[in-house]
Every structure is written in structure tokens, then in C-alpha cells.
Amino acid sequence: xxRVAVGVLLLICLGMAxxxxxxxxxxAQRVLPQPQDSGYVLPGPLLRLIAGEFRGLAADIYFLKGxxxxxRTLEQRxxxxxxxxxWQQVFALLDAxxxxxxYFFDPYYFANASLSRNPAMxxxxxxxxxxxxxxxxxxxxxxxxxxxxHFYYLQDNVKASEYLMLGAQRxxxxxxxxxxxxxxxxxxxxxxxxxxxxxxxxxxTEDEKTRELYQTRLEALEKIFYLERAVAxxxxxFGDEPKDLQALVRRGVIPEIPADPYGGxxxxxxxxxxxxxxxxxxxxxxx
Amino acid sequence: MKAIWPLAVITFKEGIxxxxxxxxxxxxxxxxxxxxxxxxxIMQEVGKVAVDIALxxxxxxxxxxxxxxGINLLAKDLDRRTIYMVLARxxxxxxxxxxxxxxxxxxxxxxxxxxGGCALLSIGSVRFAFPNYFPRFxxxxxxxxxxxxxxMLVLLAALSFLFASFTTSSFVTLVLTVVSYFIGHxxxxxxxxxxxxxxxxxxxxxxxxRLVKAAYYMFPNLSLFDIKIxxxxxxxxxxxxxxxxxxxxxxxxxxxxxxxxxxxxRREFP
Numbered sequence: 036x037x038r039v040a041v042g043v044l045l046l047i048c049l050g051m052a053x054x055x056x057x058x059x060x061x062x063a064q065r066v067l068p069q070p071q072d073s074g075y076v077l078p079g080p081l082l083r084l085i086a087g088e089f090r091g092l093a094a095d096i097y098f099l100k101g102x103x104x105x106x107r108t109l110e111q112r113x114x115x116x117x118x119x120x121x122w123q124q125v126f127a128l129l130d131a132x133x134x135x136x137x138y139f140f141d142p143y144y145f146a147n148a149s150l151s152r153n154p155a156m157x158x159x160x161x162x163x164x165x166x167x168x169x170x171x172x173x174x175x176x177x178x179x180x181x182x183x184x185h186f187y188y189l190q191d192n193v194k195a196s197e198y199l200m201l202g203a204q205r206x207x208x209x210x211x212x213x214x215x216x217x218x219x220x221x222x223x224x225x226x227x228x229x230x231x232x233x234x235x236x237x238x239x240t241e242d243e244k245t246r247e248l249y250q251t252r253l254e255a256l257e258k259i260f261y262l263e264r265a266v267a268x269x270x271x272x273f274g275d276e277p278k279d280l281q282a283l284v285r286r287g288v289i290p291e292i293p294a295d296p297y298g299g300x301x302x303x304x305x306x307x308x309x310x311x312x313x314x315x316x317x318x319x320x321x322x
Numbered sequence: 323m324k325a326i327w328p329l330a331v332i333t334f335k336e337g338i339x340x341x342x343x344x345x346x347x348x349x350x351x352x353x354x355x356x357x358x359x360x361x362x363x364i365m366q367e368v369g370k371v372a373v374d375i376a377l378x379x380x381x382x383x384x385x386x387x388x389x390x391x392g393i394n395l396l397a398k399d400l401d402r403r404t405i406y407m408v409l410a411r412x413x414x415x416x417x418x419x420x421x422x423x424x425x426x427x428x429x430x431x432x433x434x435x436x437x438g439g440c441a442l443l444s445i446g447s448v449r450f451a452f453p454n455y456f457p458r459f460x461x462x463x464x465x466x467x468x469x470x471x472x473x474m475l476v477l478l479a480a481l482s483f484l485f486a487s488f489t490t491s492s493f494v495t496l497v498l499t500v501v502s503y504f505i506g507h508x509x510x511x512x513x514x515x516x517x518x519x520x521x522x523x524x525x526x527x528x529x530x531x532r533l534v535k536a537a538y539y540m541f542p543n544l545s546l547f548d549i550k551i552x553x554x555x556x557x558x559x560x561x562x563x564x565x566x567x568x569x570x571x572x573x574x575x576x577x578x579x580x581x582x583x584x585x586x587x588r589r590e591f592p
Contacts, residue, residue: 080515087507088381088548091374099363138555140367173458 074104074124079134086135094136101128101142105149119153126150130163137166140174147180157188168201178202179212186219196220196229210248217252218315226260251296255315258293262301262309265289279303325413326421333425337391338432346386350437353379354444361448369456372448373554376441377467380434381550384475385503387433389496392479395429396422397492405591416583419483423579426479434472441468463553466564473571474547478503480578481542487586505537506544513538542574 076097077085086093105125108118129142129150143164150156164181171177182198185191199216202208213233220229233253237246262280265288269277277283280292280301295301299313337343357375364371399405408418445464449456478499485498516534519526546567552559 080511084508084511087504088545088550089378090548091370091551091554092378095360095364095371095374099360102363136551136554138551138557139370141365144366 074120074127076124076127076131079131082131082135090135091139094132094139094142097128097132097135098139098142098145101125101132102145104128105145122150122153122156126156126159126163133163133166137170140167140171140176143167143177143180147184151184151188154188157184160184173206175202175205175208175212178205179209182212182216182219192219192222196222213249214252217256221256221259221315226256226263230256230260252315254296255311258295259301259309259311261293262289266303266307266309276307277303280309325417326424329408329413329418329421330424330428333395333422334428334432337395337425337429340391340394342390343387343433346383346391346433347437349386350379350383350440353382354440357444357448358451361452364455366455367457368448368452369445369459370554372445372456373459373464374550376445377464377471377550377553380437380441380468381471381474383437384430384434384471385478387430388475388479388482389499392426392429393482393486393492393495393499395426396483396486397495400486400490401492409591415587415589419487419579419583419586423480423483423582426483427476430475430479431472434468434475438465438468458556460556463549463556463559466559467549467553470547470549470564470567470571473568474544477542477544477547477571477575477578478506480575480582484578484582484585487582487589502541503544505541507548508545509534509538509541510543510545543570546570 076082082093083090104121108121126146129146132139132142146160146163151160161181161184164177164184167174168177168181178198178201182195182202185198186195189195196216196219199212199219203212203216217229217233220226230253233249233256237249237253262283265283266277269275269283269286269288272288273286277286277288280303283289284291292301295311295313295315297311297313297315299311299315301309301311304310354376357372357379360375361368361372399408409415413421442461442464449459481502482495482499485495485502486492489495489498513534515524516526516531549559551557
């Protein structure tokens with residue numbers, strides 16, 4: 036009985052000593068000079084080799100590591116210089132995750148949502164999104180992100196419309212994508228592209244309401260294209276650009292100026308392109 | 323076959339009774355439970371991650387089973403000299419190897435079937451919890467992935483038999499099997515790398531290319547059996563690929579066990 040009591044007492048003492056030492060040593064460890072975490076991530080091909088058959092799992096882990104690293108910037112006050120470094124690190128982790136499994140959507144989604152707040156990162160994010168663009172051929176989100184980034188951050192309407200057109204052709208794509216793509220293609224002076232694209236989409240659209248929407252836009256673009264060709268013809272025949280659209284009618288190039296289906300009226304803008312007072316959207320009171 | 327079957331049944335029972343199997347199953351169950359926790363942190367493709375974790379857990383547990391239970395089934399007979407008792411019976415050494423191998427195959431199939439059942443249950447329960455985050459999920463590719471994992475483990479077990487047929491200690495067999503596993507999973511990637519080194523900007527000597535090519539034909543290409551990513555994303559897996567991989571696995575396994583039998587029958591015991 037006494038031996039058991041002594042044993043139990045000894046065990047309690049050892050347990051308390053353990054807790055005491057753990058606390059103290061951990062505190063001492065905090066002031067120990069630590070090597071800085073440089074955030075180096077191994078290159079993709081090497082990671083793939085090391086991960087072997089657990090590539091998918093490794094991609095999940097790298098994605099979660101990226102999330103946690105990004106979370107640090109939200110939790111603590113981080114200096115701008117350090118923030119930049121952390122963002123680069125998050126990008127490297129997410130990029131590694133997509134190297135390991137380029138079909139994995141979450142890293143693309145998170146990189147685009149969180150890192151594009153820093154416009155300097157956008158070209159890098161776009162390169163990353165390109166990785167999954169054709170592999171995930173069922174997904175309209177990646178082309179949509181790329182289109183948005185090109186339109187909003189890089190101000191490249193032509194490229195943006197190309198991505199949106201790609202996205203609009205994918206299954207279950209948001210109907211708005213088609214309108215956006217056609218609008219951007221027109222803004223990037225690619226009226227002919229926009230028309231061809233709308234025709235293609237129309238042939239695949241069954242919903243009556245959506246068809247009507249596209250039909251109107253197609254009609255407007257066809258009229259714009261008609262006027263563009265008339266301006267080009269004018270230049271060829273008379274050696275100068277017409278001052279306004281009325282000049283085309285006066286000189287007999289076209290019988291009359293077509294009406295804008297959106298309710299506006301067409302004019303020649305300062306840059307020489309054909310535009311409408313409606314800007315190709317319905318007026319607020321309907322039509 | 324008459325001589326092989328009783329030996330196979332004994333080997334299977336011996337394997338099932340091994341305590342290590344409980345540890346391996348406990349680990350697998352923990353991983354399946356972790357599936358829930360991890361999937362809660364995923365934003366969009368929860369289904370993909372659930373399948374990844376479940377299939378990886380089966381594959382990893384199966385690997386532990388082959389390395390720590392399977393190798394002992396044959397090597398223990400050699401280590402403890404109980405092999406003398408078996409060989410004194412009217413059974414050839416080739417039959418002994420085949421009997422042990424059939425028992426091991428039964429053990430692997432049983433283990434993968436029960437681990438696979440747990441894996442499917444774990445995927446199913448995550449799907450029940452997050453039904454909207456399984457946009458591209460299908461059971462069929464997951465089942466194929468499980469079947470190929472089982473075949474890969476049988477092939478690895480065959481390799482361990484080959485190594486056990488000429489080494490004197492089970493530890494050497496373990497090391498050789500682990501090395502073959504890593505080479506088997508990396509060899510096709512390394513072959514692709516040395517055949518087109520300019521893609522990553524390295525220089526490779528002709529001797530290295532020959533060495534890698536030799537390794538490519540000598541070691542099994544285990545990466546063929548890995549369709550976890552395809553299963554997780556429900557990508558198309560052509561039936562020609564599945565048939566080819568199954569045929570490759572069977573041919574390689576039979577060749578290796580046959581070779582192990584040949585070496586073993588010529589082996590001299592002290």
C-alpha cells in the first residue's frame with residue numbers, strides 16, 4: 036500500500052515538473068534566434084516526382100498551406116513590405132498546388148479572389164489561370180476570371196472578349212457572359228468577331244428570353260458593322276473620312292442611317308469608330 | 323492447386339491474426355475521420371478533396387500492410403527457420419511460393435475491400451454534409467481507382483516475394499521493396515525528364531539515359547495504377563487504358579512470382 040502511494044506521489048511530482056519545464060523551455064525557445072522562413076517552395080516537376088501517387092493529396096495540402104499563410108496577414112498587423120513577401124509566398128504555394136493537380140479549382144479561385152487585390156500580381160495570376168483553362172474544359176469560371184482580369188486590370192478589351200467568348204461556349208455558362216463578350220469585342224473594334232460569336236451562341240441557345248436578348252445585340256452589331264463598311268467605302272471612294280453619318284447618306288453611300296434597336300442613334304465617335312447614344316444598353320424606362 | 327490452396331488459407335489466416343493489421347486499420351479510420359475536418363476547410367471542390375483523402379488513405383494503409391504484414395508472412399518462415407518444417411512436407415518450393423503468394427493476394431483483396439468500403443462510406447458522408455460541393459462526382463471511377471490500388475499492392479507483394487527469395491534477412495527485403503516502390507512511381511516521370519532534358523534546362527549524359535531506360539523496363543511502372551486524380555475529377559478514363567493496365571499488372575506479377583519460385587527452388591539453406 037505504501038509503495039503504491041509513493042509511486043502515485045512520484046508520478047504526480049514528475050507530471051508537475053513536466054508541465055513546469057515545458058512552460059519555461061517554451062518561453063526560452065521564443066527568444067532563440069530562429070532561421071527566417073523564406074517561404075521557398077520546390078518547383079512543380081520536382082514536387083510531382085516526390086509526391087508520387089499522392090499528388091492529389093499534396094495539392095490539397097499546398098492549397099491549405101496557402102490559405103493559412105494568407106490568413107496570417109489578416110490576423111496580424113503586417114508591414115507593407117512584409118505583406119508583399121507573404122503574397123508572393125501565398126502565390127508560390129497556390130501555384131505549386133496547381134502544378135501538382137492542374138484540375139483543382141480551389142487554388143485558382145482563391146488566388147484570383149484574394150491576390151488580385153494587388154494589381155501587380157495580376158499577370159502572374161493570369162499565367163496560373165491559363166494552366167487550368169483548357170484542362171478544365173467543362174468550366175466557364177476560369178475563362179470568366181481571365182476575361183475579367185484582362186478587362187478590368189489590364190484594360191485589354193480584345194483579349195478579355197476572347198476569354199469571355201471561350202467561357203460562354205462552355206456548359207452552364209452564365210448568360211451574361213455572352214453579352215459581355217460581344218460588348219467587349221465591339222469596344223475593342225472587333226465588330227465582326229462579336230457578330231460571328233453571337234451567331235454561334237444564338238444557334239445553341241434555346242431559351243426564348245435569352246435568344247431575344249442576343250438577337251437584339253446581334254442586330255445592333257450588324258448595323259454597326261454595316262456602317263463601318265460604309266465609312267471604309269467612303270474613304271476608298273472620296274479619299275477622306277465622312278464628318279458624320281449624314282454625309283454617307285448625302286453622298287449616296289447608304290440610302291439611310293439604320294435605327295439602333297436599343298433606341299439610341301448611331302454616330303461617328305472622335306476615334307473614328309461607330310457608336311450609339313444608347314451605348315448598346317436599353318434606356319432605364321424599358322425600351 | 324491442391325497443394326497450394328491449404329497453404330494459401332493458412333497464410334491468409336496468419337496475416338489476418340497479425341496485430342499490426344489493427345494498427346493499420348486504426349490509422350485508416352483516423353484518416354477517414356480527418357476527411358470531414360479537412361473538407362470543412364475547402365471552398366469549392368469538396369468532392370475532389372474527399373475522394374483524394376479517402377483513396378490516398380486506402381493506398382497508404384495498403385502499402386503499410388504489404389510492407390509490414392506481407393513481408394513478414396514469407397520472411398518470418400525464413401528468419402525463424404520454420405521453413406524446414408514446410409519443406410519436409412510433400413510440397414515443392416515453387417508451390418510453397420505460389421501458396422504463400424495466393425494467401426497474400428487474398429489478404430490484400432480483403433483489406434482493400436474493407437478499407438475501400440470505409441473510404442466509400444467516408445466520401446458518402448462528406449457528400450451528405452456538403453451536397454452542393456460535389457459537382458463532378460461519380461462512384462464508378464472511384465471503384466476503378468480502388469481496383470487498381472489493389473492490383474498495385476499485389477504487384478508490390480510479388481516483388482517483395484522475389485526479394486525474399488534470395489535475401490537472408492527480412493529487413494533487406496523491406497528496404498528493397500520500399501526502393502522499388504519509389505522507383506516504380508517515379509520512373510516514368512524520370513524517363514520523360516531525361517528524354518527531353520531541354521524542357522527543364524538540364525544536361526543529361528547518354529549513360530544516364532541508358533540507365534534510366536534500363537530501370538524503366540526492369541522496375542514495374544506503378545504510376546500506371548494511379549488514377550486517383552482522374553477519379554477525383556471524374557475525368558474520362560478509356561477502357562483500353564484500364565484493360566491495358568490490368569493486363570500489364572497481371573503479366574508482371576505472374577512473371578515476378580514465377581521468377582521468385584525459380585530462385586527459391588535453387589536456394590540452399592544452411
